[in-house]
Amino acid sequence: MTSKGPEEEHPSVTLFRQYLRIRTVQPKPDYGAAVAFFEERARQLGLGCQKVEVAPGYVVTVLTWPGTNPALSSILLNSHTDVVPVFKEHWSHDPFEAFKDSEGYIYARGAQDMKCVSIQYLEAVRRLKVEGHRFPRTIHMTFVPDEEVGGHQGMELFVQRPEFHALRAGFALDEGIANPTDAFTVFYSERSPWWVRVTSTGRPGHGSLFIEDTAAEKLHKVVSSILAFREKEWQRLQSNPHLKEGAVTSVNLTKLEGGVAYNVVPATMSASFDFRVAPDVDFKAFEEQLQSWCQAAGEGVTLEFAQKWMHPQVTPTDDSNPWWAAFSRVCKDMNLSLEPEIMPAATDSRFIRAVGVPALGFSPLNRTPVLLHDHDERLHEAVFLRGVDIYTRLLPALASVPALPSES
Ligand SMILES: CSCC[C@H](NC=O)C(=O)O
Ligand SMILES: [Zn+2]
Ligand SMILES: [Zn+2]
Missing domain, CATH: 3.40.630.10 (Zn peptidases)
Incomplete structure (x- = not known):
């Protein structure tokens, strides 16, 4: 040209x-x-x-x-x-x-x-x-x-x-x-944007000790569940040449927050995710899935939405x-x-x-x-x-x- x-x-x-x-x-x-x-x-x-x-x-x-x-x-x-x-x-x-x-x-x-x-x-x-x-x-x-x-x-x-x-x-x-x-x-x-922040609370204490029930361990579980879901959707996209990017649900971990010092186990930590939910997903069931990943991680793990498009x-x-x-x-x-x-x-x-x-x-x-x-x-x-x-x-x-x- x-x-x-x-x-x-x-x-x-x-x-x-x-x-x-x-x-x-x-x-x-x-x-x-x-x-x-x-x-x-x-x-x-x-x-x-x-x-x-x-x-x-x-x-x-x-x-x-x-x-x-x-x-x-x-x-x-x-x-x-x-x-x-x-x-x-x-x-x-x-x-x-x-x-x-x-x-x-x-x-x-x-x-x-x-x-x-x-x-x-x-x-x-x-x-x-x-x-x-x-x-x-x-x-x-x-x-x-x-x-x-x-x-x-x-x-x-x-x-x-x-x-x-x-x-x-x-x-x-x-x-x-x-x-x-x-x-x-x-x-x-x-796809519908769902911006989700998962907040995990747990026992604080000295960074040198095996503190039980920490915010970080529980947050790690939720992060693992969500990233496993990400991998599953990615594989689904990769394995089907007829599927285009917008037809599957994507998610990225976009923020990690929490902690004050190397040797202080924090009582709160959070992870933020950018989900893009495909239009054929059952939104109610999907939200329940998110909630159940939080519950499975232990007590004191909650989620909130910064964006939740439902239409x-x-x-x-x-x-x-x-x-x-x-x-x-x-x-x-x-x-x-x-x-x-x-x-x-x-x-x-x-x-x-x-x-x-x-x-x-x-x-x-x-x-x-x-x-x-x-x-x-x-x-x-x-x-x-x-x-x-x-x-x-x-x-x-x-x-x-x-x-x-x-x-x-
Ligand atoms: C969910 S509101 C943000 C809108 C934004 N639009 C263009 O990039 C996007 O991230 O898709
Ligand atoms: Zn534009
Ligand atoms: Zn743009």
Whole structure:
């Protein structure tokens, strides 16, 4: 792939690079600059613009292109504006400069996750509008804060607001993940994050003695049980080529806390785990399993949840779902091969699906190494532009899906 010189750069690539330079980086994102950026886009494109402050300082910006039939539900194009932190010393270029190398790769935090998608939506809408199209269904683009830290001050609140219900979303697109092959990954469900802290209490004492019933021994038992479960799920994934990562339950031990001195046996120790529970798991039975591992370790071992998503939803990927039919038809017509999967991580799609709006997680990025949250996150401008072409085909199809039985 080759790139054009700076004088020939496609204006949407220039806009993408401008957006990448806005420092919406956690933990202190400049959300004000992002909101101003999208307000300006609305002005330039002649779109409606609404700002909904879901929590103090947390604004959802909604850009709207009205459809011709207001009786129909709308298409929601969602993207989050925040990005994850960087380890600057590991980057080849400043992650907030949006440097483009001689081959056309744009280096920046957010290049894949997911500032590309925001601008691809906007550019597709711009092109369709300029060409004079109108579609029956309204298209809303939502630009939301806080996704990277769980969406609790973003989409989780927004879906509960009257302004969200007023959008009357019938179907949503949100982020996916790049695919290194020629195919495109599309997510129809997500694993549920369960963040669990196990706290073990036991007898303290002098570090030189064989103290009985220590917090550490009991915590060790729980850790062993959970890591044995991890191994079992890993083997299940490894041994079945049809299973993708999102179809099994994963867990990682992510924190160990406790202790004050080498020679003091602590009375309390804790271990934190990041579970991602597959959508077909019996959640009640799984929670009982966690509890029983704690009980089996001895007295005084308890668990608490820092995150516990309980509403996994699956968006059907067959022709019973008219949105899927429209989406997959366009991909077929464009000769794009799709790999439908369950998202291993958690995105704002879970909040959208949980309020009954079917959603697909799709970032139109193929032939691209998966670099989200990684050093040297980058995207080739040609892949970015191809993604714009894809949305330019998808949006007319989605916004023209005929009235559903529930809409007539
Ligand atoms: C469970 S809230 C955290 C959400 C986060 N999303 C993107 O990386 C994730 O860790 O999946
Ligand atoms: Zn993301
Ligand atoms: Zn992310």
